[in-house]
Amino acid sequence: MESTKTIQLKITDIDSDLVETMQKYSDGMNYVSEIVFQNGKVIPAMKLQKMVYPYLREKIGLKSQVSCNIPRQVAGSYKTLLEQIKCKKTKWQKLQYTPSSMTLSYKRDYTITEDSVSITTFSSGRKTYNIQNYDYAKEYFKEPWKFTASKVTKHDDGDYYFHLTVSQKIEEPAIEEASNFMGVDVGINYLAVASTTDKKCKFFAGGEIKNQRNIYSKMRARLQSKGTLSAKRVLKHLTGKEQRFMKDVNHCISKSIIKFAVQEKVSIIGLEDLTNIRDTTNVRKKQRYLHNSWAFRQLQGFIEYKAKQVGVLVEYVDPAYTSQTCNRCNHISKNNRKGLRFHCEACGFEMNADLNGARNIEHRTRDFRYIVESQGCLSTIHTDNLS
Ligand SMILES: [Zn+2]
Structure with a gap:
């Protein structure tokens, strides 16, 4: 089995080239997504690629590598959607992509060192950006870890991060009597x-966190019953706060x-x-x-x-x-x-x-x-x- 780890590294000198690249990338993803959605069922990656490749290359102007990646990724996401539909977790829907996340393949779209990442941009070819690294993360730049498909992601605070994903092969544990x-x-x-x-x-x-959640839920109920605009604003703020609290927990x-x-x-x-x-x-x-x-x-x-x-x-x-x-x-x-x-x-x-x-x-x-x-x-x- 494969063990994977994702490390978030802040890109410190983001520029308009990279922002534009992400915009074009999400334009491409949404175009392909629309086609699969209209089709009403999943389209196999290769077939999808043939259908959309000319448009991605000529109309949007994406590089050939990216024009191959995009249909593969969209096909993969719809396949996951299909699995979730089978488990009755969700229904058929159009998957939407925002310019806040872009997936890159190692070597073809990016290379990385401990302090910089080099990314193929839409208008200016390969460009190198500085990243803020951490001591703990440096072990993932060495064997046995290998770089895999990774993402550039815009965080809520407006900063851009390189989500570097690394993986290594590990032995599947044997199931014996003694396990x-x-x-x-x-x-x-x-x-x-x-x-x-x-x-x-x-x-x-148990106790303390449960109490905290009860406090949140009581506050929520009170605000909901008020129903005023300012109550709604506080409610939104509160929900975010509770989500961050529970995520930490x-x-x-x-x-x-x-x-x-x-x-x-x-x-x-x-x-x-x-x-x-x-x-x-x-x-x-x-x-x-x-x-x-x-x-x-x-x-x-x-x-x-x-x-x-x-x-x-x-x-x-x-x-x-x-x-x-x-x-x-x-x-x-x-x-x-x-x-x-x-x-x-x-x-x-x-x-x-x-x-x-x-x-x-x-x-x-x-x-x-x-x-x-x-x-x-x-x-x-x-x-x-x-x-
Ligand atoms: Zn008993």
């Missing part, structure tokens, strides 16, 4: 609880979870698949709460992304009854759950309810892997974000 698994319950009482096959566990941020938690996983030599992390709702009331209650919450999906996404960087696999398991099942005797009952405590009515086993959930997820991850292994196919579907 250590981890289940992560993203929850209501704690934001996350992790538990391993060896029964080591960790709890991540999620970064911290996912980082600690991965650190814990590495320390415990975990090879696979199991997460609950919160996308497909099963017809069980208790699952639905939790899912209703989690499903609408981008923060939980973001946390799972961060865990998946960070796990990949250190060569740990992530598996999504069926979440049905994880909170009602006794992890000692497997008895399932609604009555097993008493608020924050889990108390099995069959065997009397008692423990923290979220930890019981995490253990059940760990079990399921283990079971699932063994079943898949014994059937001899190990393909898992991962869909990337569209953005």
